[in-house]
Amino acid sequence: MYTEALERYRHKISSVSSEEMVLNLGPQHPSTHGVLRLELITDGEVVKEVIPHLGYLHRCFEKHGEALSYNQIIPYTDRLDYLASMNNNHAFVMGVEKMLGIEKDIPKRVEYIRVLVCELNRIASHLIAVGTYGIDIGAFTPFLWCFRDREHIMNMLEWASGARMLYNYIWVGGLFYDLPVGFEERCKEFVDYFRPKLKELNELLTDNQIFISRTANVGVLPLDVAINYGCSGPVLRGSGLKYDLRRVDEYSVYPEIDFDIPYSKGEIGVVGDCWNRYKVRIDEIGESLKIIEQCIEKLTKEYKRTPDFDPRAKLPRKITPKAQDFYMRAENPKGELGFYFIADGKSDKPFRIKSRGPSFNNLSVLPEISKGVLIADLIAIIGSIDIVLGEVDR
Numbered sequence: 493m494y495t496e497a498l499e500r501y502r503h504k505i506s507s508v509s510s511e512e513m514v515l516n517l518g519p520q521h522p523s524t525h526g527v528l529r530l531e532l533i534t535d536g537e538v539v540k541e542v543i544p545h546l547g548y549l550h551r552c553f554e555k556h557g558e559a560l561s562y563n564q565i566i567p568y569t570d571r572l573d574y575l576a577s578m579n580n581n582h583a584f585v586m587g588v589e590k591m592l593g594i595e596k597d598i599p600k601r602v603e604y605i606r607v608l609v610c611e612l613n614r615i616a617s618h619l620i621a622v623g624t625y626g627i628d629i630g631a632f633t634p635f636l637w638c639f640r641d642r643e644h645i646m647n648m649l650e651w652a653s654g655a656r657m658l659y660n661y662i663w664v665g666g667l668f669y670d671l672p673v674g675f676e677e678r679c680k681e682f683v684d685y686f687r688p689k690l691k692e693l694n695e696l697l698t699d700n701q702i703f704i705s706r707t708a709n710v711g712v713l714p715l716d717v718a719i720n721y722g723c724s725g726p727v728l729r730g731s732g733l734k735y736d737l738r739r740v741d742e743y744s745v746y747p748e749i750d751f752d753i754p755y756s757k758g759e760i761g762v763v764g765d766c767w768n769r770y771k772v773r774i775d776e777i778g779e780s781l782k783i784i785e786q787c788i789e790k791l792t793k794e795y796k797r798t799p800d801f802d803p804r805a806k807l808p809r810k811i812t813p814k815a816q817d818f819y820m821r822a823e824n825p826k827g828e829l830g831f832y833f834i835a836d837g838k839s840d841k842p843f844r845i846k847s848r849g850p851s852f853n854n855l856s857v858l859p860e861i862s863k864g865v866l867i868a869d870l871i872a873i874i875g876s877i878d879i880v881l882g883e884v885d886r
Contacts, residue, residue: 504541508533512540515867519548523628523871526881530858530870537866542859550885557845562588562811563664565845570658572829572849572883575620578613578649579824581662582606586743587820587831588664591813597806601795602666603745605803608679608787609652609661611780615686616645617825618773618780621878625770626697628875629706634697641689644682651675664811667803676788683781683788690777698774707770708761711861711873715764721860722853725827726776727877729755730769737823749786751779766876773878776825812840826850826878849883 508514515532518524527548533541553572557565569584570577589595623638646656651672653661661668697703713723718731728735736753738746754775756768791797815837821830827850834844854877862870 504533504543505531511535517867517870523874525624525874525879528855528879528881528884530874532867532870534867537868539862539865539867539870542862542870544855544858546885548885549881551882553847553886554845557842559841561840562842565842566663567658567660570660572847572886573617573824573826573851573880574657574882575880576613576617576825577657577659578609578661579617579822580829581659582610582744583820583822583824583829584831585662585664586822587818587833588811588813590820591816591818591833591835592664592808592811594665594806594808598665599795599801599803599806600745601791601797601801602803602806604787604790604795605667605671606662607744607746607749608784608791609649609659611783611787612645612649612679614825615777615780616642616649618777619645621773621825622693622697622770625875625878626703628871629703631697631700631703634693637689637693637696641686644685648675648678648682651678663804663807665804665806665808670797670801670803671791673797676792679784679788683785687781690774690781694774698771704760704767706869707766707872707876709765710761710869711766711865711876712762713764713769713857713861717857717860718764721857723827723857724850724853725824726769726772727827727854727857729753730772730876731764732756732758737821737828741821743822749783751783754779766872769876769878810840813837821848824850826880826883827854829883847883847886849886851877851879851881852884852886855879855884 505514513534515534517530517532519527519529529545531543532539551571553568556568566581569580572580619638619642623635626634650656653659653668713731715731715733718728732755734753734755739753754772756763756772761767813835816835818833819830821828829850830848832846833842836843862873
């Protein structure tokens with residue numbers, strides 16, 4: 493399949509007419525959000541064809557997974573979507589726990605801490621998406637505001653795990669450590685601080701007429717195309733489908749938490765355009781704040797810290813699942829992150845582990861929705877997809 497696609501692309505390049513031009517966008521271009529090279533066939537300023545070239549940031553995750561034990565793989569999941577490492581840890585660990593059949597033995601305090609740190613990381617990831625999207629289009633101030641507020645989350649997650657980006661905090665059967673004393677109060681302070689800041693961000697960027705002109709009715713992704721390409725997360729919900737794995741699969745303690753699923757209703761522009769994909773992420777930040785508040789309430793009232801609580805109490809001494817094929821998926825900030833395990837029942841190392849990164853599928857739709865747009869609009873489309881190359885080249 494790859495060879496056929498390569499031949500097809502080569503044919504397109506070789507058959508470019510004298511009026512057309514082949515233009516490289518990336519891998520150094522800042523708006524490609526990482527080392528992504530796009531080969532454009534343009535007619536003046538109009539993009540006729542987009543040919544993506546992947547492989548500049550290949551992480552060998554799946555090959556590493558064949559040589560490491562399940563516990564040793566957890567730090568490598570951090571490096572997939574390195575902007576949402578907690579969420580990666582959570583998805584992988586839940587898969588291993590279900591293979592072992594110990595998912596119901598996990599203490600409720602551990603589960604609520606997991607959801608709390610994952611939702612903090614979701615906000616941090618969306619702030620990167622929103623801030624860099626603004627600067628892609630020429631709005632510098634939102635970029636600085638988003639990074640300022642993200643810094644508070646980074647400080648809290650560093651306080652909990654000891655690391656600022658690559659956490660290795662959620663372990664099979666528990667956690668690296670319980671939350672530090674005073675963490676819940678600090679989270680509550682952050683929620684109270686950040687809510688007005690989110691309102692200011694909406695006034696500055698979301699409702700900005702220049703921003704709307706650059707994103708509304710641009711890069712429209714119809715729902716059927718999004719589904720056929722396997723898009724997920726805000727990209728899929730931006731096309732109008734109310735689909736979130738936290739509700740569909742009801743994993744961890746999400747069934748016990750009250751939150752809405754933001755999806756595009758075409759308030760501005762049309763359903764499936766760049767503005768609506770952006771708006772889904774902004775609305776999700778508000779929902780994550782609601783989830784964080786509920787987790788704080790549970791952790792301070794119902795599942796309080798006690799002197800004898802050990803977040804490592806349920807950690808298995810050796811992880812050797814019985815022979816099976818198993819797929820675990822979770823709702824990451826960018827969409828469906830899945831891990832497909834093949835266990836032979838004899839070893840503490842997976843025979844094979846396949847990672848399904850949401851950015852790969854979401855990025856694959858780019859050539860489909862970029863035909864006939866201006867080069868400047870292509871930049872807006874790439875930013876609205878919100879990719880991380882670490883999970884595109886796994």
